[in-house]
Amino acid sequence: MKNIAILMGGYSSEFEISLKSGNVVYQNLDRSRYNPYRVHIFRDKWVYVDDSGAEFPIDRNDFSTQKDGHKITFDAVFNAIHGTPGEDGLLQSYFQLLEIPHNTCDAYQSALTFNKRDLLSVLKPYGIKCAESYYLNKGDHIDTEAIVSKVGLPCFVKPNKSGSSFGISKVKSADELPIAIEVAYKEDNEIIIERFLDGREVSVGVINYQGEVIVLPITEIISENDFFDYEAKYLGKSQEITPAQLPDAIAEKVRQTAKRAYEVLQMKGFSRSEFIIVNDEPFMLEMNTVPGLTAESLIPQQAQIAGISLEELFTNSIELSLKGINK
Known part of the structure; x- marks a missing residue:
């Protein structure tokens, strides 16, 4: 034992x-x-x-x-x-x-994926699309005109290193930017401000299962709120459809992009990547390497649809680590 x-x-x-x-x-x-x-x-x-x-x-x-x-x-x-x-x-x-x-994955991959700016910068040369963005560090001058000029309105203000949508705001006017930035700074001293992508939001898990990298069924997220915020994620304010009802060609693009990101980064363990589909193209928002495992979380939902029980999912994860794959 x-x-x-x-x-x-x-x-x-x-x-x-x-x-x-x-x-x-x-x-x-x-x-x-x-x-x-x-x-x-x-x-x-x-x-x-x-x-x-x-x-x-x-x-x-x-x-x-x-x-x-x-x-x-x-x-x-x-x-x-x-x-x-x-x-x-x-x-x-x-x-x-x-x-x-x-x-979980190694220290470098953990640090890289936790930093949204760095993650997207590394993946861009591999053809993985992401939203136009503007960066701020705490103490920087806030030039609302320059921000709006680069990313447009509405836009999203996010802590660079945070999860579960803590500190994220959807900004619809330039006047709202300073308040949203202060909210984000409560979570992190680095901020990423992204162009609003108008499309379908999906989330997809990629795991090493029994020695093979597999893509779990895609989930489409339809939030009752302005975006997939904390309430939508954990308090039932969203509709999560697994498997997502996407055209085959688009679903395949999402699967290929998620798997490519996993393999490019030489990932181990779990990953859950978020995308917005715009004009039939997936744009990556972020990758989580310790995704939620609650009853409301997406990886357990996706694994169940794939025919993998929670016990099997967790046993596989531990056994791979014991074999040295995640050591």
Whole structure:
């Protein structure tokens, strides 16, 4: 029996969603193969939490814990932390140094994909389309005229390194820009302002399943709100259609683009890429490498349609890491 640490929590606004994702993994892990341990990672504490709610500190020197006088070490880590430090390369580097296998991509890919600006810049030369954008760092002069001239209106103001739509605003007039920028700065000190793309929004997972890179069924997202924001993602304010009812040729373009991005970046583990389809062409918005695993999340929906249960999905992820594919 392998001891598996399921990481959840984190340092960002996504910590509550991460706790839900981590508990879904905990509930669906195959007990005949694994001993699962819930490990909460917060700025002020790293602790193993048992079923009674009791907390046992994690020794960060070797990522172990003690319970009833016995030392517990882990054969592998299942990372369910959205945002920092689980999705930006920090924990990946830590586990690489400790030589503990983990189920997500390597540190470089984590850091790159977490940074929307850098991700899109790297993928552009490979023919992957993205929206026209304008960058700001905290403290920069805000030239609303220059921003509107480059990206037009409406536009989206986003934190460069954030998830779950925290800090994102759809801006319809130049007067709204300064307020939206301040909202984004609450999440990150870097901002990306993107041209509004008027098209169909889709999300698609790509995973290594049993040693082969496969594209999961595409989901079309129809939000009741202005865009696929937090309410739409987690509070039922959207319609998610899996598989998406797209013409075959367009669906194939989305699949090929998502898989190409995964392979170009030499990804491992999960990825979930978001696209807007404009004039039959997919434009990439972002890639998530620790996507949500809650009941409302898209990867579990897509896997189910593909005939992959949550237990199978999680077992596959752990087994690949134990074989060294994600080490």
